[in-house]
Amino acid sequence: MIAKRLTDPYTPDKRTLVKVKHRRTADCVIAGYRIHKDGKGVGSLLLGLFDDEGSLHHVGVTASFTAARRTELLAELEPLTHDATAAHPWRDWAEFMAAAVEQGQRMPGGGSRWNAGKDLSWVPLRIERVAEVTFGQLQEGRFRHGSTFLRWRPDRTPESCRYDQLDVASPVAFSAVVGRPNDGA
Numbered sequence: 001m002i003a004k005r006l007t008d009p010y011t012p013d014k015r016t017l018v019k020v021k022h023r024r025t026a027d028c029v030i031a032g033y034r035i036h037k038d039g040k041g042v043g044s045l046l047l048g049l050f051d052d053e054g055s056l057h058h059v060g061v062t063a064s065f066t067a068a069r070r071t072e073l074l075a076e077l078e079p080l081t082h083d084a085t086a087a088h089p090w091r092d093w094a095e096f097m098a099a100a101v102e103q104g105q106r107m108p109g110g111g112s113r114w115n116a117g118k119d120l121s122w123v124p125l126r127i128e129r130v131a132e133v134t135f136g137q138l139q140e141g142r143f144r145h146g147s148t149f150l151r152w153r154p155d156r157t158p159e160s161c162r163y164d165q166l167d168v169a170s171p172v173a174f175s176a177v178v179g180r181p182n183d184g185a
Contacts, residue, residue, distance in 0.1 A: 029158045030129040032122045041070025056089035060143035084124040094124045130156040
């Protein structure tokens with residue numbers, strides 16, 4: 001929502017309005033990570049949520065860690081890499097990716113839609129960690145904008161991280177927002 005403070009005058013052609021965002025959080029499974037582009041730590045954590053059938057879906061990533069925190073995360077998550085693919089829900093994806101990288105191939109459909117040369121390889125983790133992250137909106141089963149890591153959730157089990165926990169905004173007709181009747185246009 002874009003708003004103007006009641007005490008402020010309207011100022012055409014100036015950026016004086018305030019953007020007010022609804023802050024949503026989600027508890028997500030940490031299913032893996034990607035190495036930072038500088039090669040010195042965790043660049044992003046891969047987030048997952050379970051559906052009603054018990055399948056873990058990739059819903060996005062959380063990133064923007066400081067350089068020091070990236071290095072700490074690498075050491076902190078290292079124990080979870082041991083035997084990670086044995087029962088990993090994305091085992092086929094991980095094994096195919098590893099084989100493709102070994103053969104010097106790119107994964108079909110694995111490229112970044114924003115940067116064709118970006119390395120999207122990832123390190124699987126045992127499905128044991130839960131993190132609370134912020135998200136903007138859910139679109140087609142994925143977080144639409146970047147998510148921010150808030151904290152670990154040792155009190156939550158990975159199986160409890162489901163889509164039904166999300167506070168998702170329903171579409172609202174423009175006429176309902178501005179208080180005008182729908183004229184059919």
